[in-house]
Amino acid sequence: MTRQQSSHRRTTARAAALLASAAMVVVGVQTGSANADAQREAGATALAFSGSQRAAAVQEAQAGAAATGKAIGLSGKEALVVRDVVKDADGTVHTRYERTYEGLPVLGGDLVVHQKKSGARSTTKATEARISVATTTAAVPSATAKQAALASGANASEAASTARKVIWAATGKPVLAWETIVTGVQQDGTPSRRQVVTDATTGKELYAYEMIETGTGNTMYAGQVTLGTSGSYTLTDALRGGHKTYDLNGGTSGTGSLFTNSTDTWGNGLASNRETAAADAHYGAALTWDFYKNELGRNGIRGDGVAAYSRVHYGNAYVNAFWDDSCFCMTYGDGINNTHPLTSIDVAGHEMSHGLTSSTANLRYSGESGGLNEATSDILGTSVEFYAGNATDAGDYLIGEKIDINGNGTPLRYMDKPSKDGKSADYWSKSVGRLNVHYSSGPANHFFYLLSEGSGSKTINGVTYDSPTYDGSTVTGIGRTAAYKIWYKALSTYMTSTTGYSGARTATLNAARDLYGAGSTQYNAVASAWTAINVK
Template sequence: MQLKSRLFSVAVLAAFGGSAFAAQPPVVGRALGLIRNHAAVTRASVNDAFQARDVIVDANGTEHVRFDRTYAGLPVIGGDVVMHSRNGQLKSASVAQRAVLNLSTKPKLAANDAVVAAGTEFGSDFAGAPQRSLVVYARGAGAARLAWQVSLSNSRADMTYIVDAQNGRILDRWSNHETAAASGVAKTMYSGDVTLTTNSLFSGFEMRDPTRGRMYVIDASNSRTSGQIYKDADNVWGNYALSDAATIAADAQYGAATTWDYYKTIHNRNGIADDGKGALTRVHYGFNYANAFWNDACFCMTYGDGNGTTVGPLVSLDIAGHEMSHGVTSRTAGLIYSGESGGLNEATSDIFGTMVEFHANNPQDTPDYLIGEEIYAANVPGSSNQRALRYMYNPIADTRSPNCYASDLGNLDVHYSSGVANRFFYLLAEGSGAKTFSGVNHAAPTCNGGSVAGLGRDKAGKIWYRALTVYFTSDTGYAAARVATINAANDLYGIGSAEANTVAAAWSAVSVN
């Protein structure tokens, strides 16, 4: 046991030329010491060595050091490790490798034979001399394998293959171009001509965004392409109409990208779950399906194509922002979808869906406080009498959503009980004076006869976001939401600030006292 510990220490140091810990940056030396003292945690063997690749030190002194691993001098694919510590004490380690390595490093398969195995799949028209090197392949749940890493490329593709060094079986492959972002052009139904970031493939493009968590769109219809990601040869998507299935996919991806950008730019939130991962979008769902929904289990949005008569596909910008914001609520306050908390859940999605629309400021889908007006076939853009799913400035315009709070509000469907919070937010952002958006008069008389001077959309959005992510709980109702948003305003702008007072006034204006 003592011999193993000594050999392991030497192996760790060998990655830095066998010098003493003091010769390394102190943060790296400390992390190496933790690897040495916690070999079981990092699945380290006496043949392992570690080379620091990245160092991050938090403001509170927590240190995160990322290492690449070698085994008997061979690179270990899937062997990287991140040591997290503070004041020299291990907090945790991020380790993908499943088990301690123990394998022969003598291949049975010659390097040239590995190239032949890879070339059988890639094709014989690769350019230049293939690159090949021995590695240890430790990705996934299976036992680690000695392998040849073979790189083949030509004008169309640049591929890496992992070939088992014992039997020639291809264990893995990946494109070195797969995450190359490309700028595509989309002809959407609701937002006109927009730019999409797409993924460059060997021969064309796919509707996957490498710059936004690799979010992507699939066909959810009952056609032969169901379940497949949308692909295109020239990176021009759609034709402004349903006759091209990619049109609706482009609307949905544009909405997802714009929502991502809003949360990132305004709230410094890195994706729906704040983990940098993009969500899946499904379009053309069902038959005459006039709805859209977020499902947290699949981390995905789903959009129907409408009923074919009164409403079209439900992929307008504010609806996309609405659905993705349900995911944000799920990953933060988790507002239960019934009673008053359910109304606040729906209002949160309407609020942020609207803020996404304003953030985009798209000239064809001009921003307003109408929800889903773009999907109504009879609407004339810019007219004063447009229909909508909901009217945030005057909820009762749908004949079912109250403008003012009452004690039985929680008995309503959550899409209607949301109206009071929607109107509160409109008053907080824009005030009670008459304004016009998208040709529609947004008059908002108050329930108590008073007036409210709005704070502007930026401040109102930040107050609601902080309340959602810091103060709301799963069962927050309207009275608690008043307290939470006042606390949020106090945090952001000072206790007793004009902003906090305006929050209180806006709640009183919808009878939440």
């Protein structure tokens, strides 16, 4: 290949022994039985901002934040801080805010203001409670809260930040509290960043959750593919926000070393070649970036045109992958015996989509909102896999189907009938929020499958599915393209940090209404799919 000075696309060699076939990527090709695209309502489609356009939109919104707060009825002690701005083609602007009270961050006080071109305004709030506390003077010292947060953990080598005074509004009546971030290492080697919230009056622990968002993937090699690299042969993709892929070389902290080569060829399809995992991770990140831009109208994870980065070869025989907000990066282990790196297309899509969720609704990683967080990553990771149209890694509704973690060829999770894994829930119930977030994601994954493909038995890309419904009803799918556009619009404009299953139903109905119209086939299908998993 001719070497060029600008960013260009590189070819990754794969060992024939590991390939079912070698296939060039055809971006955007999708297969499946329910894949006829619905005609989108152009006006409700989000515009893709450049980095400078987004910055200008955020600046403009922040300049008007005081007036907006007054218009929506906030008290004089409250203020709004802009987190994100989404503008639709019809001129509707969705502005996402965090809130402060007497200068203190309000956790669970986030909201989205929707303003049409006509000036009509509506608001979606994480809490409807009035933000007010009797005093902002803490009875419990910050040092006491810090020690209590450390004592509550079970991870190794923990350290804690200085406690930050906040208003806690995510789970009922707002109270004055301390927020402490406790870092350490989980039992499987995954880094730990726990958020612990302590009542500043009583010292009681109000909330604790793990901020490192994990996901398990597969080791499906994608065949011979093209990669975006730099003119100096480094894994730097200038066409996609400057995404870089680094080698941790068994380390568990820091950035690692940027992959650099003397030639244009990366990896040989064998795990023993360190470049192979890097090529897979780099390729998956590129596909996910393209999917966000071309299908969702979003310029990168944060919408600002700036890429996250990837780290491979984390730890020793580490069987996981994770997203971490603190480094704005995706990290991949090498799997059992360091021979099965977790760097496939759907894993990259899953982990990057944790970043997308953090940058939009910021769904809290516990309870029902945690399940929706995980489901979002499964939904978008699966959608990226279909979007790729890669013959070697065909799209499916199975999660981790190639990792063989069960030792019998079965996948980790099933979207058509989640309970087939023995742990996930098929339908919503009052107990769903008490499950591990990877299993409370089941009903939302099931909803997405039903909305995309419908109920009953069918075969897609050689995989047979048979999706039941809670009430025995029949659901007709609208195709995955319409389904993921509805989910993304709901995530980016109508969900908040505290959204649960009932709220997700409302958010997706609002999104379907905006995109296709109230009473449309798509709108009615959203309602039917939620009813089919017992969310009414």
